[in-house]
Amino acid sequence: MTIQEACRILGVERPGDEKEIKLQFRRLMTKYHPDSVGTDAPEHIKRAQLINEAYAVLRNNKGLVSERVRKSPVWKGNVIKDAFTERVIFMQGAYWEEHKTEYYEVAKGKYEWDPDLEEFECLLRSLHQAVLKLLEQTEFENGIDSGPQYDRTAIRFEYQIQLFHLLARQFIPSVTCLRKLAEPETIDQQGRAIYKFQTFLGATGNEPGFSELSMLREGENLYVTSLKNNRIMISNKAGKPLGHLSFADDQFYYIVIPILQMHMAQVKFIVAKKEVHRRTRPYRVKVMVELYLRMETTAEEKSLTDPNKQITSILNQYASHIKKHL
Numbered sequence: 001m002t003i004q005e006a007c008r009i010l011g012v013e014r015p016g017d018e019k020e021i022k023l024q025f026r027r028l029m030t031k032y033h034p035d036s037v038g039t040d041a042p043e044h045i046k047r048a049q050l051i052n053e054a055y056a057v058l059r060n061n062k063g064l065v066s067e068r069v070r071k072s073p074v075w076k077g078n079v080i081k082d083a084f085t086e087r088v089i090f091m092q093g094a095y096w097e098e099h100k101t102e103y104y105e106v107a108k109g110k111y112e113w114d115p116d117l118e119e120f121e122c123l124l125r126s127l128h129q130a131v132l133k134l135l136e137q138t139e140f141e142n143g144i145d146s147g148p149q150y151d152r153t154a155i156r157f158e159y160q161i162q163l164f165h166l167l168a169r170q171f172i173p174s175v176t177c178l179r180k181l182a183e184p185e186t187i188d189q190q191g192r193a194i195y196k197f198q199t200f201l202g203a204t205g206n207e208p209g210f211s212e213l214s215m216l217r218e219g220e221n222l223y224v225t226s227l228k229n230n231r232i233m234i235s236n237k238a239g240k241p242l243g244h245l246s247f248a249d250d251q252f253y254y255i256v257i258p259i260l261q262m263h264m265a266q267v268k269f270i271v272a273k274k275e276v277h278r279r280t281r282p283y284r285v286k287v288m289v290e291l292y293l294r295m296e297t298t299a300e301e302k303s304l305t306d307p308n309k310q311i312t313s314i315l316n317q318y319a320s321h322i323k324k325h326l
Contacts (some may be wrong), residue, residue: 003057005280006057012058030198046114075111077087079109079111086130087110089109090125111171112171113173115251127168130158135160138315139322156318168254169307182197194295196290196293197247199246200287202284203284204282204284206286212241222289230257231257233288256293
């Protein structure tokens with residue numbers, strides 16, 4: 001795909017207009033992605049693939065290097081002084097000939113995520129690397145090397161997930177990112193912004209929740225059962241669990257869920273569409289759910305508890321765990 005073709009698919013005039021390219025990509029994926037429109041029709045899948053390809057072409061084009069990065073080696077993001085650890089800022093794509101890898105480092109520090117400056121997949125890579133370094137440091141301090149006698153991967157996993165979510169809470173300003181990444185569906189009479197997100201539930205015939213999902217009706221309200229491990233468990237009006245809610249856009253897991261956990265918004269879940277497939281086994285059901293988020297006018301960034309204390313506690317638990325496997 002050429003740069004000109006990519007511009008035509010995304011509907012942008014200039015290949016170097018990074019902000020407009022990102023905005024158009026999000027608009028088109030919301031409009032055409034199969035998960036957003038609630039269909040697996042081949043034409044929608046093909047359209048989404050073309051949009052993804054066009055975005056990748058323009059993102060990897062030399063013209064997309066941020067002016068801030070080009071003009072100065074110093075990253076311009078906000079610094080979180082009290083963050084537990086530093087993280088590496090990555091950029092994606094071979095923007096200069098001397099960069100041969102898909103990801104390369106542009107800065108290091110306690111930088112808050114800014115979606116206008118840093119791609120979401122680069123943020124995930126950054127947080128993953130920061131977590132691994134914390135675990136490796138704990139292992140080193142407790143006499144664990146990289147020898148084959150110690151299966152680190154299996155033992156790390158539980159602690160790795162917990163640390164990842166805590167660092168995400170530290171570095172992702174949920175309210176700020178919400179306002180940058182989404183446009184309000186409407187504003188109510190009290191001046192509260194109401195956002196709408198496309199989400200879905202699904203199950204196969206041999207999974208719990210299949211029968212309950214199959215019986216849902218369009219317009220029916222659903223309810224939150226729990227908010228754990230960065231996931232939303234949903235139930236019907238009878239309180240029967242329906243499964244974990246999936247977002248069409250993954251970055252909103254790290255924005256919407258913290259907002260709900262910090263009680264900065266009211267939420268409503270409404271069944272929009274249901275598809276039950278019984279021609280093949282196992283049977284499948286997919287339910288499209290519209291999530292409405294009404295932000296409080298006084299909503300501002302805050303933390304439920306001190307994440308640094310939680311991170312220290314988890315690392316101490318990990319240290320105690322690995323000592324048993326020496």
